[in-house]
Structures are given as structure tokens and as C-alpha cells.
Amino acid sequence: MYTPVKCYHPYYGPFDPCPPIRTKCYQTPPNLYLGFQPMNLQQYPLQEALYKGTLWPCLYDPYPTPVPKGGKG
Amino acid sequence: MWFYEKKLQYPVKVTECNPRLAKYLIEQYGGADGELSAALRYLNQRYTIPDKVIGLLTDIGTEEFAHLEMIATMIYKLTKDATPEQMKEAGLGAHYANHDHALYYQNAAGSPWTATYIAAKGDPIADLYEDIAAEEKARATYQWIINMSDDPCLNDSLKFLREREVIHSQRFREAVEILKFEKDRKQFF
Amino acid sequence: MKQGQSHDQERYSLMEKIQMVDFALVDLTLYLDTHPEDTQAVQQFNQLAVESRDLKTVFEQKYGPLRQYGGSFSGYPWNWSDAPWPWQL
Numbered sequence: 001m002y003t004p005v006k007c008y009h010p011y012y013g014p015f016d017p018c019p020p021i022r023t024k025c026y027q028t029p030p031n032l033y034l035g036f037q038p039m040n041l042q043q044y045p046l047q048e049a050l051y052k053g054t055l056w057p058c059l060y061d062p063y064p065t066p067v068p069k070g071g072k073g
Numbered sequence: 074m075w076f077y078e079k080k081l082q083y084p085v086k087v088t089e090c091n092p093r094l095a096k097y098l099i100e101q102y103g104g105a106d107g108e109l110s111a112a113l114r115y116l117n118q119r120y121t122i123p124d125k126v127i128g129l130l131t132d133i134g135t136e137e138f139a140h141l142e143m144i145a146t147m148i149y150k151l152t153k154d155a156t157p158e159q160m161k162e163a164g165l166g167a168h169y170a171n172h173d174h175a176l177y178y179q180n181a182a183g184s185p186w187t188a189t190y191i192a193a194k195g196d197p198i199a200d201l202y203e204d205i206a207a208e209e210k211a212r213a214t215y216q217w218i219i220n221m222s223d224d225p226c227l228n229d230s231l232k233f234l235r236e237r238e239v240i241h242s243q244r245f246r247e248a249v250e251i252l253k254f255e256k257d258r259k260q261f262f
Numbered sequence: 263m264k265q266g267q268s269h270d271q272e273r274y275s276l277m278e279k280i281q282m283v284d285f286a287l288v289d290l291t292l293y294l295d296t297h298p299e300d301t302q303a304v305q306q307f308n309q310l311a312v313e314s315r316d317l318k319t320v321f322e323q324k325y326g327p328l329r330q331y332g333g334s335f336s337g338y339p340w341n342w343s344d345a346p347w348p349w350q351l
Contacts, residue, residue, distance in 0.1 A: 027216065031243035036250050037293070039300045050083065050282045053236025055289040061239050063216060063232055077330040080277060081348045082285065129295040136288060146349035240292065247296040 002033040004065045029061045075135070082139040083233045086226040087150040092163035094227065095151035096181060097218050101234075102144045103178030103186040106210040110190040112137035114207060121195045126248040130204075133241050140234055147227060148176055201249050208242035274351075276321045280328075283314045 005025050012020035042057055049055045101107045115134035119127050152160070152174055160169040167183065178186035192203045215235035219228050290307045297303060318328050326341045327334035336342055 027212075029212065029239045029242070031239050031246060034243060036247050037243065037297070039297060040302065046282045046286050049289065050278075050285045051233075053083075053233040054240050055286055055293070056240075059240055059243055061236060063219065063235055076333055078333075079326075079328045079330075079348055080280060080284075082288070083281060084274075084278065085349075126295075129292065132288075132291050132295055136292075142348065149349050240289065244292045244296055251296060 002028075002030065004028060004030070004061060027061075027063070027065070030059050034058060075138075081143055081146060082136070083143060083230060085143050085146045085150070085230045087147060088224045088226045090151065090153070090155055090159070091224060092152045092155045092160050092165050094222055094224060095148045096164050096168075097221060098144055098148050098151070098181075099177075099179060100181040100214055100218070101211070102141070102148060102176065104180035104214070105190040106207055106214055107180070107186075108137050108141035108144055108211075109178055109186060111207060111211065112141060114191045114193070115204065117191065117193055118200045118204070121193070122197050122200060123252060125251050126197070126201070129244055129248050133244065136237070136241075140237065143230060143234065145176055147230065151227075197252055198249065201245050201252070204245045205242050205249075208238045208245065212238035212242070273325055276317070276324075277351075280314065280317050280321060283310055283317060286310055287314060 004027060006028050007023050007025040009022055010024055012022070037056070037058070043049070043055045044052055044057060044060075052060050054060055103109055112134050115130045115137065119130045119134070122130060152165070155163075155174070157169055160166060160174075168177070171177075180186075192200070194200055194203070212235055215231055215238065219231050219235070222228055222231065287307065287310050290303060290310070294300065294303055294307060318334070322328055322334050326344055327336060330342070334342075
């Protein structure tokens with residue numbers, strides 16, 4: 001399933017000197033899921049496309065990933 | 074043949090003189106997964122890849138030079154008129170001793186650019202997978218730089234460049250599909 | 263060098279329009295490289311190519327040539343090599 005971020009919980013030992021980061025996350029951009037782009041997909045208006053970095057909403061991947069409302073990623 | 078156009082692909086604005094950020098950005102100028110490597114990698118692979126994907130390599134390779142110019146612009150603006158003292162404080166003392174304010178094709182740690190950053194196996198699938206990996210690595214590098222940068226204007230341009238890596242990766246993935254299905258492509262599309 | 267000479271809002275906004283159209287052309291180019299049979303996209307590409315040319319002609323009349331080696335006409339005296347260059351703006 002397409003979500004832009006995946007997380008995992010690395011093992012941390014009692015003698016790790018830095019305070020543990022309990023959850024580590026990585027990006028899984030839309031190009032991993034789209035497959036061969038179908039024709040006639042929606043486009044951004046030109047003024048917007050430049051600032052998105054793409055013409056195609058299906059491939060737009062904002063970074064840092066916006067946190068969804070009412071929950072953690 | 075190539076033509077220069079007197080314009081940036083995307084506006085580059087920088088909030089303040091900040092040579093420290095320039096030091097990090099050099100990674101995308103002359104680093105392994107930087108824009109120079111990308112441009113040269115794709116343009117070089119064109120000569121030994123099926124005709125179906127030469128156009129894509131040419132066009133992405135050319136776009137990478139536009140990105141190289143954006144990175145150069147960022148570094149130029151971040152360090153322009155910085156005093157030797159500021160350069161030193163930013164960890165660019167060694168750079169200053171050798172190059173003054175000149176840009177140099179090297180990575181963030183100061184290793185000069187080398188052709189060993191570029192793979193050219195001559196096998197179309199191996200080369201395209203190399204390109205996909207290169208795009209993902211460049212995307213990751215932009216993320217790490219954005220994570221360290223507190224310049225919102227600069228980050229805006231860096232986010233643009235990061236998004237372009239996503240698009241390039243997508244097109245290279247499609248190129249692999251084209252090579253897989255070329256013979257009976259019509260029945261699929 | 264000389265400062266302020268190009269600090270002219272119109273220049274930036276005209277350039278921004280060019281960047282918008284040309285960016286769409288770049289992204290469409292990559293798309294068409296893998297989707298050569300998308301008629302609509304080809305049409306859109308050709309329309310934008312005209313738009314880009316027209317915008318550049320307007321820009322060049324005010325601010326000098328954008329395209330190298332005869333892609334644009336020169337003024338007199340030769341003004342291709344005039345500052346500011348893109349990274350100086």
C-alpha cells in the first residue's frame with residue numbers, strides 16, 4: 001500500500017551512549033508504487049507545477065512528509 | 074551539440090550568507106551522487122543503450138546540467154563576499170587556502186570528483202538500475218541536506234531538486250519496462 | 263558588479279512565467295520519452311513550445327538575449343555576453 005513513510009523500531013542496548021531514537025523512518029516515494037504511468041492523468045496548473053517540481057500530482061512527494069491530522073505517521 | 078540558455082530552471086533564493094550550508098551543498102556539486110556525476114553518467118550511457126531509451130537519457134542528462142547550475146548558484150550565493158574568517162568558521166578554511174571562493178568539483182568531505190563515481194556496464198538493464206539507484210541516492214542526499222538546513226528559501230529550491238529525482242527515477246523505471254516489453258509492447262498499451 | 267541595475271520586479275516576474283512554461287516542457291519531454299503515443303500530451307507540448315517562444319521574445323526585447331548561438335537575435339552592440347548571468351540575479 002502507498003504511504004510515503006515507513007517506520008521501524010530499532011533494537012537499543014542498555015549501553016548505547018546516545019539517547020535512543022525508538023522509531024526510525026524512511027521515505028517510500030510514489031515512484032515505487034505507480035508502475036508505468038497511465039496516460040491522461042491529472043496535471044497541476046503550470047503556475048503550480050513549477051513549485052511542486054512536477055506536472056503530475058500522482059508523483060508529487062512533499063518533503064518533509066506532512067504529518068496527517070489526528071495521528072502520527 | 075548543446076545550447077546554453079541564460080536562465081535557471083527554477084528560481085534560487087538564499088536568505089543569508091552561510092558558508093556552512095555551502096560546504097554541505099558541495100556534496101551535490103562534485104559528490105558521487107551529485108548533479109555532475111548524474112549528467113555525465115546518463116550522457117555517457119547513451120552510446121551503448123537501445124535507441125528506445127536514448128532520448129530519455131539525453132533529456133535527463135541535460136536537465137542534470139541545469140540542476141548543477143542551480144547548485145552552483147546556491148554555493149555562489151551562500152559564500153559570496155564571505156570573509157576568510159567566516160569561511161574558516163564554516164569549516165571551509167582548507168577550501169579557502171586552496172581555492173579562495175572558487176567552486177571546486179569535490180564532495181562535502183573535500184574529495185575531488187572522480188570518474189569512478191560513474192558506472193557504465195554496457196548492459197542496458199544494469200545501467201538503468203544504476204541510474205534508478207543514483208536517483209534514489211541523490212533524493213536521500215537532498216533529504217539529509219534539507220534536514221540540516223534552516224534556510225527556508227534555500228530549502229524551497231532543494232525540495233524542487235529532490236522532487237526531480239523522484240520523477241527521474243520514475244522515468245528510468247519506465248525505461249526498464251520498455252526494454253522488457255519492447256517486442257510486444259503494443260498489446261500492453 | 264553594478265548593483266540594483268537588474269533589481270526590477272518585472273524582470274523577475276517575466277522570467278518566472280518563462281520558467282513555468284519551460285518547466286512544463288521539461289517534465290512533458292521526459293513523460294513523452296516513455297509515452298510517445300500520447301496524442302494529447304504531444305499537442306500540449308507543441309502548444310507550450312509556442313508559448314515559450316513568445317514569452318522569450320517579449321523578455322528578450324527588454325532584457326537581452328536568452329538563447330545562445332543564434333537561438334536569439336542580438337542587439338547592437340553585441341549584448342549576449344552582458345551581465346547579469348543567471349546565478350548573479
